[in-house]
Amino acid sequence: MSIALPFVVFLLAGAVAAYHRLRLAVWAAIAGSLLLACWLLGANPAATLVAAGLLLLIALPLLLPGIRKPYLTAPLLRFYTRILPPLSETERTALESGTVGFEGQLFSGKPDWRQLLSQPKPELSAEEQAFLDGPCEQLCRMVDDWDITHVRADLPPELWQYIKANKFFGLNIPKEYGGLGFSALMNHKVIQKLASISATVSSTVGVPNSLGPAELLMHYGTDEQKRYYLPRLADGTEVPCFALTGPFAGSDATSIPDYGIVAMGEWGGAQVLGIRLTLNKRYITLAPVATLIGVAFRMYDPDGLLGDNKDIGISLALVPRDTPGLRIGRRHFPLNNPFQNGPVQGEDVFVPLSQLIGGEDYAGRGWQMLMECLSIGRSITLPSTASGGAKAGACVTGAYARIRKQFGLSIGRFEGVEEALARIAGKAYAISALSQATAAAVARGENPAVPSTIAKYHCTQMAREVATDVMDIHGGKGIILGPRNYAGRNWQALPIMITVEGANIMTRSLMIFGQGAILCHPWVMKEMKAAQLQDPVQRLDEFDRNLFGHIGYAISNAVRAFWYGLTWSKFGAAPGDAYTRRFYRKLDRYSAALAVMADTSMLLLGGKLKFKESLSGRLGDVLSQLYICSAMLKRYQDEGCPEGDQPLLAWAFHDAINKIESALSGALRNFPIRPVRWLLWALVFPWGRRATPPSDRLGHRAAALMMTPCDARTRMAQGVFLTPCANNPGGRIDSYLPKVVLAEPVERKFLKALKNSDIEALEFPAQLDEGVREGWISAEERRQLEELRAMTLDAITVDDFESEELRSAGYATLYGRTAARTAA
The missing domain is CATH 2.40.110.10 (Butyryl-CoA Dehydrogenase, subunit A, domain 2)
Known part of the structure; x- marks a missing residue:
């Protein structure tokens, strides 16, 4: 043990210093003091001297500029200049046009959550x-x-x-x-x-x-x-x-x-x-x-x-x-x-x-x-459109799932429907938080180049998934178009949002990580600019400062990623309350993992990374989900940490963490250099993948919120048009929910009595008459059931047309032109 002790102390000192990002001189002083203590406490002298020699071999060249710059920095600068991928003027303009907000912290491996949580709550005048x-x-x-x-x-x-x-x-x-x-x-x-x-x-x-x-x-x-x-x-x-x-x-x-x-x-x-x-x-x-x-x-x-x-x-x-x-x-x-x-x-x-x-x-x-100027369309128009459709879809579909009954039960009580409704609710919560976060960034005067691409891609992708689940729950009600249909046109419109302002496939595989790796990284842009300076002395000085800052950052992130993975993110300082503190720790872990993966990919692949679109897309997914989680936690805090929203936050958060691990796993399994792949896997997943999709129990709680009048549901409905009126069938259905819930006990009582009776009436009004005469229900309860039947009928009724009504007004003209061309 006395032989190993100096080396263990040496490594532990380095790990602790790296985790806390202490300066090199501080690490050298701590390590030297601990090795001196080992010597005084009787550790093996030879081992202690060897460990001290290693400390001097590492620390002295790095701490002395007269040695470091000519013998380390200058050769690395020449190598860096050769491998630096060429940036076209177009790419340079795109990179320099954006500003960096909190997303830069997510690339740091050690996010300063105070920067996020201190931002003012987005409010209208x-x-x-x-x-x-x-x-x-x-x-x-x-x-x-x-x-x-x-x-x-x-x-x-x-x-x-x-x-x-x-x-x-x-x-x-x-x-x-x-x-x-x-x-x-x-x-x-x-x-x-x-x-x-x-x-x-x-x-x-x-x-x-x-x-x-x-x-x-x-x-x-x-x-x-x-x-x-x-x-x-x-x-x-x-x-x-x-x-x-x-x-x-x-x-x-x-x-x-x-x-x-x-x-x-x-x-x-x-x-x-x-x-x-x-x-x-x-x-x-x-x-x-x-x-x-x-x-x-x-x-x-x-x-x-x-x-x-x-x-x-x-x-x-x-x-x-x-x-x-x-x-x-x-x-x-x-x-x-x-x-x-x-x-x-x-x-x-x-x-x-x-x-x-x-x-x-x-x-x-x-x-x-x-x-x-592109950030306006990407940050606001498309994400906001997705948010409006998703939030309205969550509320109306929750009400419909409570009103619509099959086999004597609300369809929302069936686990298959409940699973889809939970996805709708969780993704609508995430879309709403993400769209508001990017709009708030623009309102603060930022030009959020990277968040705008994240918001455009993920809001529209999730909205398409929400629209599909909305259609599945509504079934025939969703596919029969007409004035009563509030789901079909939204489902048809979603592919349009996917294609505009940069097609989503290209946004994911080229833009999110492609811009983020340079614009959000705390050192890469600085190194690139330093390497292009004309004055040789200034170029060497600037590159030296940024290069060794980057090296220290990379070592720190490797240590932090491994420590959080080894401890399942159970330890470490984090903001938030007792409920959300664990969420922040998880994000700390995956921020460090992203930083390690990004640095390794850029170092080993260089300019080729631009053409590794699958790898770039997966790393972009990690950055995106980190940003989405940050937006959700900020929204949760801004709204006063409401306990009622916890199932929605938890469902969306666990869904995002599962996507992060899936993206990291895909990136690692397909990393082109096999030995590096193995090393990174051990670093990022020391115990293997642990994240799982949201549980059925959590999904049940999230879905129940959308089918029950409550504060969480009211917050979900804020900002969308659910006013019940003739031209808003979805708003009418949403407005029925409180009355439907109040009438359900009466309905159950009436149906139970009807089942156990010998009444021969087949029509519903006649059955109600018998129920009042037999004393099963009161006159007021009869009125409730009549109203429930009317609301249910309005909710489930679909439209029908004469064939002529479905023909385009220009049909005859178009048909005549086609016939004339055919005859000619």
Whole structure:
């Protein structure tokens, strides 16, 4: 034992120092003091001297800059420069356009939870709440989604007028320019509420308030452009769209073939310098009704009219609809969700340089402008739409599962249905927390590049899963379309959200970890910038500081990951109350594991990691689930740690942890270097995988909340349109739940007495008459049962039509054209 003791002390000192991230000099002092104590206490002298020699061999070169920099840092800098993956200007712009918030802590391996929990609770102003309760509520009451999606394939004129008159297109436009001047959080709340009644309406309102002319003008427009266009956009005088995507440039927007040539042309009766545009765009929301088209194109100056640069780069311009040469094509029809969407084409479309967004100074800076504004669409519009649909789906489906009975039981009591309802409730809780967290980040003035991709991908993915479970529980009620159907159109609309603002497959496999590994990592971006400095002395000094900071960080994370894995995250300081403290410890563990996996992958794979999309996707899943869990814990704290929400939080949290372990396991099992795979597995999973999906008992508790009037259910319903009215069948069903619950004991009593009687009445009213005469129920209880039957009938009834009613209004015209072509 005396021989091993110095080496054990040496290793323990290093492990403790690494776990607590002590400075190298502090570790050396602690280790030296402990080895001196070993010597004095009689440990084996030779072993103690060998351990002390190891300490000196490691500490002295690292602590002395005169040795460290020329003999360690300089060779590593040369090696790093060779393996550093090249960054295109496009990638560099994307990375530098975003800000880093709490997600950076999740990449650190030791999150500072105070940073998260000290953020102010997201709250609306009194003016914003009044708008949400007033004009937004009224707009929801006016919506007849069946009329929009089937009869008109468009919003009715009165809805268009109401939206414009109440400045729904100017939510974010400052008041000085005629807008409402609301926060990004308010934008989220409005879209969430509208989406709970109609995806078509939420899309129509959401797009002008996300990536589009108004957003770009507010950030980059000239004073003249702002003064002219922003008031007209705010009150709906101008309806905007933004034309980015084309047939040959979808997710790869930097490769757009649309171009503009700098040339002289006529504008307003005078010859001016401008751009002649040739463009072919598709999937452009609001294009069929837009009066002002924002266009992204590559700008060329072959004649040198602006200078020596022939390829100026991606630029953005505003093109009025009536500009000669511009053509707005016929409408696209996206999955029975008929929001206005269509192609835009043009040849030799001349606009003056003054129509460039930001003027001539911003020519060629279009990609940067887009990257800096894309977070609005990804952070707010799509996640908020997903949240509105999921929250409404959870509440209405819970009520329906309580009302709808089979075999004498509410279908929600069957374990199969209960399992699906638990998934709906848990995922709706997660979506709501995630969408609000990213909107709050934008409201704080951040440009959350990584969280926006996380929110876009996971909110829409989970919402699609929720919609599928909603349809399964409703069965025939969900698939028979008509005015009474509140589930089918939402299910049809979900694939649309999956594809826009970057297709989800690419968002997961390329963007989340691809951006996060560089932007959120505490050292990688600093090392990259240091390696590119021109001054050799400054380059060496900066790289030295960041490199050895990174090495210490990597060692610390390896120790922390192993310690938390070895102890099942049972020990360690953590915030939260007695219920949530264990959750924070688990997140500490997986944060360290992510950091270890990210560092190892970047070190050993280098530039090849960019093409390891499966590995990148799995590591992105780990980062995403860590962020989702953080958002849920923040929401739980902001709402006062309500005990009633604990089943929802626990279900969503355990589901996320299971996904984290599954992603880490997949990344490790498929890591391309086998010995490293084995070592990392022992480090990350010393006892093997331990996480499991949420238990059936927990699922039962989560599902029960959605089928019972309670505070947790009320919080789930906040912010969605569940007002019972003629055009909101889901709201009516939701409103029935309290009365249904009160009537259930009476119903059970009546059915039991009826079963044991010899009454021959077959019709329900006659059976009720007999029940009153026999004294089974009172007259008031009879009224309750009649009301219960009426509510149940309203909940389960579906629509039917004459065949002619289901034919498109343009059917005869279309059929006639087809017949004529066939005859020809």
